[in-house]
Amino acid sequence: MTELFAYLMSYDTLRVIWWLFLGVLLIGFAVMDGFDLGVGTLLPFIAHDDDERRVAINAVGPTWEGNQVWFILGGGAIFAAFPLVYSAAFSGFFVALILVLFALILRPVGFDYRSKLPDPRWRGTWDWCLFIAGFVPSLVFGVAFGNLLQGVPLHYADDLRVHYDGGFFGLLNPFGLLCGVVSLAMLVMHGATFLQLKTVGVVRDRARRWLGIAALVYAVAFALAGVWLAFGIDGYRITQFAGPEGASNPLAKTAVREAGAWFTNYRAMPLLWVIPALGFAGAFLGWRWADKRPGRAFIATATSVAMTIATAGVAMFPFLMPSSFNPSHSLTVWDATSSQLTLRWMFWMTVIFLPLIIAYTSWVFRVMRGPVTIEDVRGSHTHY
Template sequence: MILHEYLQYDTLRFIWWALIGVLLIGFAVMDGFDLGTGMLLPFAGRTDKERRVIINSIGPVWEGNQVWLILGGGAVFAAWPPLYAVSFSGFYLAMFAILAALILRPVGFKFRSKRDSAAWRRGWDAALFIGGFVPALIFGVAIGNVLQGVPFRLSDELRITYEGTFFGLLNPFALLCGGVSVAMLVMHGAAWLQLKTSGPVADRARRYGGIAAVATLVLFALGGLWLAQGVAGYRITSEVDTLGPSNPLRKVAVAAAGAWFDNYRAHPALWAAPALGLVGAAMAFIGLRARREIFALLSSALGVTGIILSVGVSMFPFLLPSSADPRASLTVWDSSSSHLTLFIMLVVTAVFIPLIVAYTSWVYHVLWGKVDEASLDDPHTHAY
């Protein structure tokens, strides 16, 4: 109880904003190379055995990696109910497309080798590619739309009205953000394949990964310039009550050119986030070209982390700005669950996150080593 009283409401809100960021980064880094590997499957693997090598490089770990996505969705639901409600209402079809694509992945893994038919296996290879490409693209497109503001309103009773359309989400800036997401996860997947495979598969992964790293650098820089020059950000113009009740309509917010760079101007140290994204991608390119396996994977993970951090720190304290009514925008200070709920969740998180990290680390330690064609016929070693 003493700790509960010590952690003020605004402190808990900030902690949970940071924790959501950690979970998103965890998903992008851990499951990101799974998605990237799926996108590289038709290109890095030319024969059936080569593609089996690629699939078996992620087969034992992909399910565990998806825990970060489940944790992130559950945390948003419990810590930021209005954010969950608005995003799932506005992005319903997009979320459905992501889930449908993610469902293809386990089905593809299990069914691909059930029939000795080249056409059958090519079909499931295409499904695995879709299972990587579609989520990567749509996640990026969603971030692009969040940065531009989502067209929703809140009534005085806080009822949500979403005024957008699915195809309205596919605007040029959002598609550019989708391109950043696809490129950085292909880069990350290539770094993983370089670490886990050898021979022609690793060589092709290095080649495509190098291209993806350059594309990540260019598209991320272009997105930053576009954000500075052509996309209106949002800022709060009224007094901010960080300890107040969760009611977004108690503030005044406006859209303004360059507002997403307010935090960078106020705190220059935050430029470390986009710098990390650029430097990480550049280092991943070097690591891929130099065949430095662990260096390349860690560098690509740093690049992914920096890119996601750049979005989070630029938007703070906004979680989901409204382009239809900026006053209704959801922020860290007015869209959370109760003080007690956030505290109980924090205690639970403090117990289970270390367990998840410890178990995941142990699994990767046990499964350390490369996958090669010679080991594919051993059913005790590789299942796919």
């Protein structure tokens, strides 16, 4: 037991554990807040009058704020566990992140203000704000992942000050936009599946049609991104470094760009191909089960979302932010973390509080289960 504890608390193991925790938090955000974003994106297309829009909005109304806890946890984990990644990302992706922040600010304002006045123009304006609040983050998060896979133009001075030589419009390259389409279609699919659980009638029928469209777009775009990554984009590989317990100094290693390097982990462990396969399978089963087994369909699309993110994470490991300016200045799991003591304290805090968050979230969804109908929103002043 003592040996196991010592192994878990070693610096190299803690670094991998926090890489896994970060993945869990990002997946938690994408799964839990992702269907909220998907419903917002679908709002103008699945609801054609005020009652129908209120049904769609109230389907996510009781839980969307709690779901954003995962976004805060993910950002906090990057800040505390991977401070070099946090500083580089918030410097290089500043405009993109501000755009996402402004879009997310529209959500609480849209939810709270759209029903303050009965004027159709007033409500219509806020409905489009909710659409923007769903569409923009869904697209931008995918674009960000696409640029990470290509490498971003960052480099470090000798005093470890980070410099970013790119701009916002440089992020909008063809592969980055393709990954944005993957992300957008994936979350629209997930949101449409959630509406299968929470609505009835015409809103549910329209959501079912959009589910099929989004699942198809996701599958095609995900496959195309994989082929492009295999044959058109060089990956990164470490050739020399101080070891998994070395100091967090991104300048103390040597790395190179190499064709096919993003598939090294998959070649070394062929079982990992199950991860992207489950992404495709989840999309198909979500579409297949949506009519008669909406609960299973929701689990299927949640699995698809999780496995899509895991596919990229496994491909990049141990890289977190590859540098296209100088591959040896890339940030990795082995040289971008906080101290061992910080990771250890954060580990125990996560072990204590993450299960509580999951338990509370599960309880909330259990209490709020059941469909939202037009009669419900017409007969209650507490609904949005």
